[in-house]
Amino acid sequence: MIFTDATFFVFLAAIFTAYWxxxxxxxxxxxxxxxxxxxxxxxxxRFLGLIGAVILVSWLAANFVATRRPGDQARRYxxxxxxxxxxxxxxxxxxxxxxxxxARSMLATVGVxxxxxxxxxxxxxxxxxxxxxAISYIVDVARGDMPPEPRLRRVALYIAFFPxxxxxxxxxxxxxxxxxERQKKLSGALFFAGLRAFLLGFAYxxxxxxxxxxFVDPIYGSALVAGDTDLSAWSNLALIGGxxxxxxxxxxxxxxxxxxxxxxxxxxxxxxxxxxxxxxxxPSIDDFWRRxxxxxxxxxxxxxYIPLGGNRVSxxxxxxxxxxxxLLGGLWHGAxxxxxxxxxxxxxxLIFQKAVFSKDIALKFGLGLIATQLFVxxxxxxxxxxxxxxxxxxxxAFFGLRDGGxxxxxxxxxxxxxxxxxxxxxxxxxIKHLRNIAVFRKPTLYWGSLxxxxxxxxxxxxxxxxxxxxxxx
Amino acid sequence: MHWSLFALAGLGLVLAxxxxxxxxxxxxxxxxxxxxxxxxxxxxxxxxxxxxxxxRTTDFDRxxxxxxxxxxxxxxxxxxxxxxxxxxxxxxxxxLTLALRERGYPHRxxxxxxxxxxxxxxxxxxxxxxELSGRVPDTVFIEVARDFDQRAAYMFGNSKFNMRAIExxxxxxxxxxxxxxxxxxxxxxxxxxxxxxxVGLHASLNFFNVGLIGGGERIFDVNAVPAYDPQIEARAxxxxxxxxxxxxxxxxxxxxxxxxxxxxxxxxxxEKGVREVAYYQPPxxxxxxxxxxxxxxxxxxxxxxxxxxxxxxxMEQLNGDHWFxxxxxxxxxxxxxxxxxxxxxxxxxxxxxxx
Numbered sequence: 160m161i162f163t164d165a166t167f168f169v170f171l172a173a174i175f176t177a178y179w180x181x182x183x184x185x186x187x188x189x190x191x192x193x194x195x196x197x198x199x200x201x202x203x204x205r206f207l208g209l210i211g212a213v214i215l216v217s218w219l220a221a222n223f224v225a226t227r228r229p230g231d232q233a234r235r236y237x238x239x240x241x242x243x244x245x246x247x248x249x250x251x252x253x254x255x256x257x258x259x260x261x262a263r264s265m266l267a268t269v270g271v272x273x274x275x276x277x278x279x280x281x282x283x284x285x286x287x288x289x290x291x292x293a294i295s296y297i298v299d300v301a302r303g304d305m306p307p308e309p310r311l312r313r314v315a316l317y318i319a320f321f322p323x324x325x326x327x328x329x330x331x332x333x334x335x336x337x338x339x340e341r342q343k344k345l346s347g348a349l350f351f352a353g354l355r356a357f358l359l360g361f362a363y364x365x366x367x368x369x370x371x372x373x374f375v376d377p378i379y380g381s382a383l384v385a386g387d388t389d390l391s392a393w394s395n396l397a398l399i400g401g402x403x404x405x406x407x408x409x410x411x412x413x414x415x416x417x418x419x420x421x422x423x424x425x426x427x428x429x430x431x432x433x434x435x436x437x438x439x440x441x442p443s444i445d446d447f448w449r450r451x452x453x454x455x456x457x458x459x460x461x462x463x464y465i466p467l468g469g470n471r472v473s474x475x476x477x478x479x480x481x482x483x484x485x486l487l488g489g490l491w492h493g494a495x496x497x498x499x500x501x502x503x504x505x506x507x508x509l510i511f512q513k514a515v516f517s518k519d520i521a522l523k524f525g526l527g528l529i530a531t532q533l534f535v536x537x538x539x540x541x542x543x544x545x546x547x548x549x550x551x552x553x554x555x556a557f558f559g560l561r562d563g564g565x566x567x568x569x570x571x572x573x574x575x576x577x578x579x580x581x582x583x584x585x586x587x588x589x590i591k592h593l594r595n596i597a598v599f600r601k602p603t604l605y606w607g608s609l610x611x612x613x614x615x616x617x618x619x620x621x622x623x624x625x626x627x628x629x630x631x632x
Numbered sequence: 633m634h635w636s637l638f639a640l641a642g643l644g645l646v647l648a649x650x651x652x653x654x655x656x657x658x659x660x661x662x663x664x665x666x667x668x669x670x671x672x673x674x675x676x677x678x679x680x681x682x683x684x685x686x687x688r689t690t691d692f693d694r695x696x697x698x699x700x701x702x703x704x705x706x707x708x709x710x711x712x713x714x715x716x717x718x719x720x721x722x723x724x725x726x727x728l729t730l731a732l733r734e735r736g737y738p739h740r741x742x743x744x745x746x747x748x749x750x751x752x753x754x755x756x757x758x759x760x761x762x763e764l765s766g767r768v769p770d771t772v773f774i775e776v777a778r779d780f781d782q783r784a785a786y787m788f789g790n791s792k793f794n795m796r797a798i799e800x801x802x803x804x805x806x807x808x809x810x811x812x813x814x815x816x817x818x819x820x821x822x823x824x825x826x827x828x829x830x831v832g833l834h835a836s837l838n839f840f841n842v843g844l845i846g847g848g849e850r851i852f853d854v855n856a857v858p859a860y861d862p863q864i865e866a867r868a869x870x871x872x873x874x875x876x877x878x879x880x881x882x883x884x885x886x887x888x889x890x891x892x893x894x895x896x897x898x899x900x901x902x903e904k905g906v907r908e909v910a911y912y913q914p915p916x917x918x919x920x921x922x923x924x925x926x927x928x929x930x931x932x933x934x935x936x937x938x939x940x941x942x943x944x945x946x947m948e949q950l951n952g953d954h955w956f957x958x959x960x961x962x963x964x965x966x967x968x969x970x971x972x973x974x975x976x977x978x979x980x981x982x983x984x985x986x987x
Contacts, residue, residue, distance in 0.1 A: 165793075351653045362648040367641045370846050574638040581642055585649040602657025603665040610669020612647040614840065615640050618677045622688075622795055622843035 160201040162419045163365050163620070170198065175426055179345045188339060191320065191427060192312055198321035199285075206283040209248065210319055216244045217293040218314040221300040225307035234301075241297040249290045252283055257494030285325035287491055289318050291458055296332035298462060305333045313339055322423040326416050328434040328454035335429070343428030350426065357422025358609075361616060363415030367407065367578065369621040374404035374572045379543050390549060395556035395563035400572040402553060405543050406536050407575040410439065411582075413452070439535075440583035442527035443516075444508045447535060455491070459484050477513070482506040497541040497550065504538045636680050637845050670840070677841045681848065688795040689849040692746045692757050695859035697851075699742035700765040708740040710767055711983075714754045715775025715914070719745035721960040722914035724860050724970055731974040737983055739770065743859040748790040751780055751890065752805040755897055764851065768905040771982055773939075774894075776911050778924040781890045783819060784812025785827040792830060795847055798837045806835035812889035862963035863956040870917055870955040875947040879923035885932040894932075908982050910937035915950055915969055917958040922947075937982035939973065946972045 160167045174194040181187050200207050220241025227234035266273050296317065300307045308314050317335050343349075378393060378401030390398065417434035424431045438450035448456045460469075467480040482503070489502015537557065544550040555561035654662075680686075687693065702725065703710055711732075713723045720743070728741040744757050754774070762768060780786050791797055801809070809831050818824035837843075885891055898909045911933045913925040922942035929938035941947070946969065954965030961969060977983060 347656075348653055355648075355651050355653075358651065359648040362641075362644045365846070366644045370637055370641065571635055571638060574635065578638060578642055578645070582645055582649075585645060602654050602662050605651065605654035605665075606662040607665040607669040608647050608651060610666040610671075611673045612644060612651070612669075613666075614670050614673025614677065615644040615647070618673075618841040618844050619637065619640055619644065619846040620843050621846040622793075622798070 160198060162416065162423070163361065163369075166201075170194070170201075171423065171426075178427055184342055187343075188316055189312065192316045195316065195319040195321040195324060199319060199324060202284045202325070203281075209252075209283055209286075210289060211315075213245060213248060213290060213293050214315045214318050215311070217241055217297055217318065218308070218311050220244070221297045221307045221314075222309070224297065224301045238297060238301045242294055245290045245293050245297075249286055252281075252286055254490075254494045261496075288327045288329055289324060291329050291455075292318050292332070294462065295329070295458065299332045305336060308336060320424070320429070322420040322427075322429075323431055326413070326420070327452075328417050328420060328431055329458050330431055330454070331458075334432070338429050341428070345428075349428060353422045353425035355422070356418045356425060358612060358616075360415040360418025360420075360422060362612070363411040363418060365415075365621060366616055366619040368409075368412035368415055370619065371404045371408040371411070371575060374568055374575075375401055375408050375543075377401070377568070379405065379549075380545060390552045392564040392566040393556075394565060394567050395559065395561060397566060397568040398553045398556035398563075400568045402536060402540055402543075402557075403575055404568075404572050406439075406539050407579055409539065409543075410435070410579070437583040437586040439532060439579050440528070440587055441531055443531055444505065444512050444534065447531055448505070448509070455488065459488050459491075463487060474514075478510045481509050481513070485509065492542070497544060497547065500547070500550075501538055501542045504541070508534060634684055634686055634845075634848075634850055636684060636686065640677070640845055674840050677844065681841070681844050685851045686845065686848045687851055688799040688843055688847055689854055690746075690796040690799060691857065692744070692749065692753065692796065693760070693849075693851060693854045694857035695744055695746060696757050696761050696764065697854045698856035698858045699744055699761055701856050702742050703740065703761075703765045703767050706740070708738050709770035711739050711741045711771045711773065711977075712758065712761065712769040713741065713743045713745065713773045713775070713912075714749075714758050715743075715745040716749045716754075716777065716780065717745070717747040718777060718914040718916065718959060719743060719775045720747060720859055720861050721863055721956060721962075722966050722969055724862070724963075724966050725858075726860075727967065727970045728974060731971060732977070732983075735974065735978060737978070739983060745775070745859050748787045750785070750787055750800065750809070751893060751897075752808055753787070753796075753800040755893075756800065756805070758901075760851065762904060770906070771908040771910060772901055772906050773910045773912050774897075776886075776913050776925060776928060776933075778921050781886045782817055783823075783827070784809045784815075784817035784889060785831055788827060788830045792834075793837075795843060798834055798842060801831060801834040801838045803835065803839065806831055806838070808889070808893055811892075812887070815887055815889045817887055817889055862966065863960065864963060866953070866956055866962060868957040870958045872917065872951050872953070872955060874917040874919060874958070875915075875951040876944070877919040878942070878944065879919040881923050881926040881930070881942075883930040884927045886928060891932060908937065910939070910980070910982050912939040912973070913941055915941035915946065915961065915965070917955065921959075937977075937980040939976045939980065941969070943972070 160170060174190065178187050178190055181190060196207065199210060220237050223237040224234050224241070227237070263273050296314065299305050308317075313336065316339065317330075317332060320330070320335070323330055378390070378398060393401075414435035421431045421433065432454070434452060434454050436450040436453065438447050441447035441450055464480050464484040467483060468476055469480060470477045472480070483506075485502045485506030486499060487502070489498045489500070489505070492498045492501070537554065540553045540557075541547070541550045544553060552561065556563065699712070711728075713719055713725070713728075715723070723741075723743045723745060725741040725743045729739065732739050732741070742761075744754065744761055746753075749757075751774075758772065783789070787797060787800070810828070812818075813824055813827050813831065816824075818827045886894070901909050911928070913922070916922060919942075922940065925938075925940040926942045929940045949968045949972070950961075950965055954962050954968060956962050956965075
């Protein structure tokens with residue numbers, strides 16, 4: 160059940176109607192929990208037990224931590240146990256195969272055959288997101304940022320809330336729990352705010368991202384089938400065009416999912432902060448990371464970077480903290496060395512920027528924008544490529560160091576640049592003026608525009624919809 | 633892929649970014665404005681797609697493309713076979729062309745056949761073939777099968793809500809199918825209701841262009857794939873001795889809706905310059921299915937060339953391991969059938985003036 164599926168719309172309509180028919184706050188929350196269980200079980204009911212265990216252990220750990228005084232040894236152990244349990248869930252299901260394979264390869268290079276074979280462990284959808292939320296809950300309680308929640312079902316709803324369960328945004332416990340307390344009322348403002356976010360997300364995902372896949376898959380291979388790439392036949396321009404299309408795809412896909420999640424949550428009266436803020440308009444790498452996957456980068460900042468000392472330590476330690484955070488960020492995206500390399504490149508860029516550019520020697524906006532976005536584009540190559548060898552081939556194409564093949568991509572792929580620029584322009588500047596034009600809020604113009612938008616989205620809707628890219632993380 | 637995709641995506645982004653909480657207003661005016669916006673966009677997108685020859689790409693389009701390549705090799709008079717899976721497995725254009733040429737007929741045979749293709753879907757692709765190739769067939773052989781005559785929305789028994797299902801139900805074809813359903817070409821009250829609902833849904837999806845630009849392609853850019861799909865191994869054990877069984881034949885006409893459609897199709901094809909419209913049915917083990925074709929040949933198609941497989945001679949040859957399943961031939965069966973079919977085509981005199 161994905162947000163662009165007809166099945167999801169039926170599910171959503173049923174839950175939405177029942178939710179607002181119910182008057183009691185607790186009954187509504189229970190309904191959302193039941194809905195979230197159905198939603199997750201729809202993917203694979205076998206993993207309901209796993210998410211259940213994550214919820215139970217996190218609830219127990221946080222409650223135990225809260226009963227002990229700071230400095231108490233048992234409190235410390237409970238906190239560590241809660242975090243370690245959650246990390247081990249992700250380690251086993253997401254990284255076990257990767258580390259086992261890496262160890263085997265390393266041993267093979269020194270002539271040792273460890274005798275084990277690779278295990279294919281099914282990756283539970285959304286595991287990286289809900290485990291991080293669970294950790295956020297335990298740590299927030301331990302830090303005293305919020306009181307422990309005595310009701311298990313509330314912790315369950317926080318971790319398994321279906322709009323953001325499988326691909327985020329990662330919501331902080333301290334921001335979500337108070338929202339469960341409030342009595343909500345369905346209003347036009349709430350409904351239209353949800354509709355606006357959902358439609359924009361739908362336009363991103365179904366209107367743009369899914370249609371860019373046809374430029375990306377021929378070059379990089381289908382995201383779902385490993386080992387199906389052969390780059391030799393492609394021209395250099397095609398490889399660059401395919402990478403550009405991927406840059407558009409991953410942004411519109413993930414930002415689209417996040418917006419839809421925000422819209423759906425809004426319909427139930429929950430506020431989820433934005434996850435993207437037009438990152439392709441960033442003039443520097445640190446600005447990029449303030450705008451790209453905001454919920455993850457702020458999670459890493461608050462639960463990794465700052466606990467490591469952040470930038471309140473020596474320069475060298477600050478750089479180390481940056482690099483560790485970005486390496487973990489890379490690894491979070493996938494169990495492969497290419498993701499680690501992607502994280503390392505961004506870590507290095509952040510360090511370089513911090514070391515070389517002080518506040519008064521900032522790059523001019525235009526130059527900074529071009530340099531930053533070119534760098535981001537180049538780093539998408541290892542992020543999406545199946546191997547370092549493919550990465551090198553595509554990078555060679557960027558720098559003209561390769562004799563290209565004759566196969567080309569449709570010339571229309573280059574239109575992704577104006578499309579991204581248009582989106583950033585609308586989001587960051589022009590739209591503010593557009594929205595202020597009174598006529599645009601006139602009911603007939605609003606509804607007429609909604610009709611036109613619906614007509615466009617139906618025409619762009621890809622019947623063979625692709626799953627969201629971030630589901631695999 | 634076409635620039636229109638980006639143009640629409642750009643316009644969609646502008647509108648999606650621009651929408652904000654509307655001011656309160658008249659409900660009637662709001663609904664009217666929404667409907668006007670939606671319908672106007674649907675019509676504009678349709679016109680955009682038609683002007684740029686964009687359609688939802690299906691395997692049928694790929695087969696058409698392959699047939700176009702075949703047909704435009706030379707000026708040989710064309711014979712087009714169009715049918716469903718029975719023909720996709722049972723008509724080998726290369727074999728037929730070769731056999732005809734050995735017998736002194738210069739014709740080239742092409743096949744436009746795909747699984748579960750309704751007579752309406754076949755008609756649309758036949759027209760598409762004529763338009764794309766710029767060639768008018770000398771003779772068109774139209775497959776007839778009881779399943780398709782007796783269930784106007786036969787496709788829904790196989791698949792729903794995909795590109796092919798949506799693409800074929802434009803308003804005209806949805807009207808023809810509804811005419812069929814109203815005339816009883818459906819299975820039982822529940823089946824008729826379900827078929828009607830599916831036709832309505834698919835016609836709406838077609839009208840509102842669902843997936844047309846996103847999943848569509850310019851028909852000139854579609855990859856060519858030949859329709860003939862030779863099968864080597866049987867997928868089901870068949871009672872091949874049924875080939876020898878004959879059912880009594882009665883003379884009759886097809887159901888009213890399908891007769892009307894076939895009549896207007898004949899007129900339309902003749903207007904385009906097609907010299908002969910003929911009918912045929914690939915062999916099936918079910919003797920009642922073959923008897924149905926016999927009845928039509930003696931009745932509705934009495935003034936047309938009509939080739940029924942219910943020939944004991946042919947069926948005796950097919951009494952063996954020549955069946956993919958009870959309704960479809962293996963390649964060895966196709967070889968037998970096609971050799972027989974060439975004799976029948978020649979014997980029917982349908983090619984005489986074209987030869």
